[in-house]
Amino acid sequence: MSAGLSRRALLGGGAAAALGVGVAANVAGRPDHAAAGSSAEATAYPFHGEHQAGIVTPVQDRLHFAAFDVRTSSREELQELLRAWTDAAARMTQGEAAGPVGPTEGDTRLPPDDTGEAIGLGPSGLTLTFGFGPGLFADAEGKDRFGLADRRPRALRPLPHFPADALEAARSGGDLCVQACADDPQVAVHAVRNLARIGFGAASVRWSQLGFGRTSRTTRSQETPRNLFGFKDGTANVAAEEGQALRDHVWIAPGDDPRAEWLAGGSYLCVRRINMRVEIWDAQPLGDQEGFIGRTKRTGAPLSGGDEFSAPDFAMPGRDGPVIPADSHVAVVHPEHNGDVRMLRRGYNFVDGSTDLGALDAGLFFLAYVRDPDTHFIPVQERMSRQDAMMEYLKFTGSALFAVPPGVRPGEYVGQRLFA
Numbered sequence: 001m002s003a004g005l006s007r008r009a010l011l012g013g014g015a016a017a018a019l020g021v022g023v024a025a026n027v028a029g030r031p032d033h034a035a036a037g038s039s040a041e042a043t044a045y046p047f048h049g050e051h052q053a054g055i056v057t058p059v060q061d062r063l064h065f066a067a068f069d070v071r072t073s074s075r076e077e078l079q080e081l082l083r084a085w086t087d088a089a090a091r092m093t094q095g096e097a098a099g100p101v102g103p104t105e106g107d108t109r110l111p112p113d114d115t116g117e118a119i120g121l122g123p124s125g126l127t128l129t130f131g132f133g134p135g136l137f138a139d140a141e142g143k144d145r146f147g148l149a150d151r152r153p154r155a156l157r158p159l160p161h162f163p164a165d166a167l168e169a170a171r172s173g174g175d176l177c178v179q180a181c182a183d184d185p186q187v188a189v190h191a192v193r194n195l196a197r198i199g200f201g202a203a204s205v206r207w208s209q210l211g212f213g214r215t216s217r218t219t220r221s222q223e224t225p226r227n228l229f230g231f232k233d234g235t236a237n238v239a240a241e242e243g244q245a246l247r248d249h250v251w252i253a254p255g256d257d258p259r260a261e262w263l264a265g266g267s268y269l270c271v272r273r274i275n276m277r278v279e280i281w282d283a284q285p286l287g288d289q290e291g292f293i294g295r296t297k298r299t300g301a302p303l304s305g306g307d308e309f310s311a312p313d314f315a316m317p318g319r320d321g322p323v324i325p326a327d328s329h330v331a332v333v334h335p336e337h338n339g340d341v342r343m344l345r346r347g348y349n350f351v352d353g354s355t356d357l358g359a360l361d362a363g364l365f366f367l368a369y370v371r372d373p374d375t376h377f378i379p380v381q382e383r384m385s386r387q388d389a390m391m392e393y394l395k396f397t398g399s400a401l402f403a404v405p406p407g408v409r410p411g412e413y414v415g416q417r418l419f420a
Contacts, residue, residue, distance in 0.1 A: 059222065092128070103113050
């Protein structure tokens with residue numbers, strides 16, 4: 001299989017043809033394409049660009065997130081890993097195999113350079129977004145691992161332990177992360193599986209998380225989705241169309257951090273695994289649920305009236321105080337009460353079976369991109385942890401922070417400016 005031959009072409013014999021930036025890559029000559037009738041399957045987003053894809057990209061339906069520990073002690077091997085990941089990501093996001101040969105061609109005496117489970121599935125809107133954790137710059141004892149310690153971003157450190165955290169080490173931290181989003185779960189899983197295979201010996205998976213049913217929107221054309229409590233989530237999310245808001249709240253600007261100019265054009269990714277006590281929540285009266293959230297369950301409108309996108313009136317009086325309770329989720333985390341800071345969220349629902357007590361191991365895998373976690377995330381999370389009435393129904397079991405480098409140009413690899 002040649003480097004330019006798509007996964008789908010293995011079954012259909014066609015060649016990929018680009019139809020537009022960020023829109024679609026169709027494969028001609030596959031007789032069953034019309035029958036399949038899936039435009040999502042043919043969607044391909046560019047891998048190269050000013051910013052990494054998978055941030056302002058329209059949120060896909062599925063997620064496979066993985067955090068890695070770097071095992072090598074060689075700076076050169078780390079750079080080679082990032083080069084290999086970049087090459088594979090550029091291929092897979094366009095519907096091609098992870099390696100230049102492919103899953104069914106090449107020497108039969110050697111393992112194939114692609115695992116093959118995505119044959120015929122198309123790009124399916126796959127994006128791969130890479131991040132660097134604090135441990136990439138120095139170990140727990142402060143030792144400079146790869147000669148990068150003096151270039152560690154000021155804000156890149158483990159997130160603090162917030163009130164009500166019940167963090168599991170096996171679900172937290174990591175030296176590197178990969179966020180794979182797609183409209184087909186097998187495409188997302190295939191991507192992470194192959195990156196882990198490529199990284200064998202240099203990096204190993206520390207923990208991972210599958211997600212379904214996005215819990216935010218990143219474009220105004222997308223409908224606001226619902227979380228496992230049944231409420232619309234992410235109404236006030238920063239959208240791709242809000243250029244100034246992205247510059248103010250998401251993208252790191254030149255001069256933000258003189259020791260980390262390599263990160264300009266990137267962002268910080270705040271990760272929180274939030275178990276939701278759905279059985280207890282389900283037993284609460286509808287009125288109480290709406291009071292905890294501060295919005296109606298049916299439309300997502302604030303309790304002060306209007307529609308989903310109406311500005312909440314936190315001063316409107318109710319029977320026993322403000323009609324939107326002061327300890328409701330909307331009131332506690334609203335930008336109006338947090339220095340007007342905003343986030344770009346790309347969270348997902350998850351259900352990981354049942355706990356040993358028979359409850360669902362389910363909740364929200366929270367992903368938020370911010371310009372500075374010290375101003376845009378940590379104070380909001382601190383306020384939520386202490387004041388939000390919804391905290392009674394939440395348990396935070398995982399946590400991580402990653403610096404997400406800017407996008408790459410053809411011929412570059414992810415994070416190349418860090419090593420310059």
